Amino acid sequence: MGNLLFFIILIFEIAFAMYCIVSKKSHQKLRSGVRIAAFFVFVILILSSVIVWSFRWVLLAIFLFILAGIGTISLIRNNLNNREYKTSRIIGKGVFMTLMLVFTLIPILVFPQYKSPQVTGSYDVATATYTYTDKSRMEEFKDTGKNRFLNVKFWHPKNADESYPLLVFSHGANGIKESNTSTYMELASHGYVVCSIDHSYHSFYTVADNGSIALISSEYMKEFRDSNKEGIYTKAELYQLIQKWMKLRTDDMNFVINTIIEKSKNDKDPVYQQINQDKIGVFGHSMGGAASVWVGRERKDVRAVVNIDAPFFSELAYNQKRDDFEAKDEAYTIPLLNIYSDDVWKQLDTNSVYAANRLTNNYFKEAYTVHFQGAKHLSLTDLPLVSPLLANMLQGGKADIDSYYCIETENELILQFFDATLKGIGRFTSEGTYGPSPS
Structure with missing residues (x-):
């Protein structure tokens, strides 16, 4: 238009x-x-x-x-x-x-006007936003002397009296909590409470309840950009950066999950009263996917994980003698679904950052793997629909896969996976490879 x-x-x-x-x-x-x-x-x-x-x-x-x-x-x-x-x-x-x-x-x-991806569930979806303050941590990005704050947004069944599984999402390196809104909508319409986190100063921008705006940290942006360039960081330095990024992300996710669980016990807000504390899943895109796999490793109450186009940072070790990354030798027992674009798929066997992701890693032999042929990294978010121009600029060109087919198929797979692992509905299966054109 x-x-x-x-x-x-x-x-x-x-x-x-x-x-x-x-x-x-x-x-x-x-x-x-x-x-x-x-x-x-x-x-x-x-x-x-x-x-x-x-x-x-x-x-x-x-x-x-x-x-x-x-x-x-x-x-x-x-x-x-x-x-x-x-x-x-x-x-x-x-x-x-x-x-x-x-x-x-x-x-x-x-930002052209676009048609929202199909929502197939029977529930109408409501949203709610909150700002949580972590009193155990000081903000490390700004010298404000204040505790770290996190803005979260919920998508949940509207006017429903039952309890539903909780799904917590973590966005990518420069993303925002709304990055996969179509996914949240689809899940909530089928009876899930979805909470997406804005990781303050890792997020492109975030707005708190009081109207204050936090933009992405220039220091973090430089670190992230330089990490993708040859010769800026040694492998040892990159490993330390990964640990720093993941500590922030996993601390954020753990704090949010703990806060929600606590509020579901004593807060009368309808959002919290809908949550089934015994059925929790985590998922994320890119750096958020890596953090989700890490949280799945650490927490006993997380029962399912979806990793969207991310390395298993939690499963990497740095070998000083070889000066390279290698996979840890510890089985991952939480049900895991990996969804990959071409951008990551082609690196699984060539980039040591993805050493633990390789399909030959027997410690992940129970994980499910899906590959979207013709997809680029941002094809697995809503950005190609919201702004094709920005998506093409950020990912270095237009993806070969149809944007609607890609995101709607991805949403369907994520729903089926969480249905099987958290609700016990059916058994998850996939074709393994999808695209680049609808069959």
């Missing part, structure tokens, strides 16, 4: 400018009438839900409203044809309008 509007308005401005130049008239009356009409058409499109109102349309709405106001005033004053015609003025107006059009349409082009 954004691209279509852009071309319609752009073509009109060019055509109108050419018409004025050819006829050697300004046609102010016609221009004013068209701009008033454009505003009302925009309003009608919103009221009829052809355009779904959101932040992406605000700048365009303001721009069209201002133009309609100027046109209305000009018509009322009846001074439309008093100004002398000048070709330079017509061209200048055309250029100005084009620049303003591009500016107002940036949010629409970057």
Whole structure:
């Protein structure tokens, strides 16, 4: 819709400018009438839900409203044809309008209107957001003298009186807690309480209950970027970075899980009263997936783990003699589902960071593995739907797999896995490999 509007308005401005130049008239009356009409058409499109109102349309709405106001005033004053015609003025107006059009349409082009992935469950889904403060930890990223805070968001069955399994999600390195919203929606619609964490200063941005905003730490961003470059860190230094990142992430996840469990015992909030403390699963994307595997290793109350495109950092050891990473020799007994894109799949046998992930690792012989052919790292999140432009920029090009097919199939697999492991519904099976095109 954004691209279509852009071309319609752009073509009109060019055509109108050419018409004025050819006829050697300004046609102010016609221009004013068209701009008033454009505003009302925009309003009608919103009221009829052809355009779904959101932040992406605000700048365009303001721009069209201002133009309609100027046109209305000009018509009322009846001074439309008093100004002398000048070709330079017509061209200048055309250029100005084009620049303003591009500016107002940036949010629409970057975040186009899209159809949400299919939700197949019978429950309506409600959401709730909270800020938790960990009084046992001081914030390490900012010298504020305050305790670490974490913003969390829940997706849960609406107006339901039963208890449901708790699923806790951890986002990727520069992600946000809403990164896999379609997954949370699908799970909640089938009777799960899903909590997603914003890891403060690891998250691109997060907003607390009091309105305060925490942006991603520049120090952490530099560490993460440099870790993916050759020659910046030694293997020993990288191993220490991994330990630091994972300690923060796992401490966050443990704190959130413990807080939710405690609140489910004595807090009358409907969200907490829906939680079955005996059925807990964790999952995450990228660095969040690595943290989830780690938490699954540490906690006795976690009964299932989904790792989305991440290395098993908890299962790695640094061999000083070889100056390289190697897999630990300890069995992983928690049910585990691994979901991989091409970006990670091609590194399983070549990058020692993924030494523990290799399919030959007998200590993970009970784990399930799924590979999405044609998928890139961010294909396993909602970003290619929310902003194809940003996804393509961040992951170095467009994925070969269809975005809807990828995320909806991934959501279906995650649901089936948690159904089997936490609810005892059926037995999890998969085709192993999916894509790049729907079968």
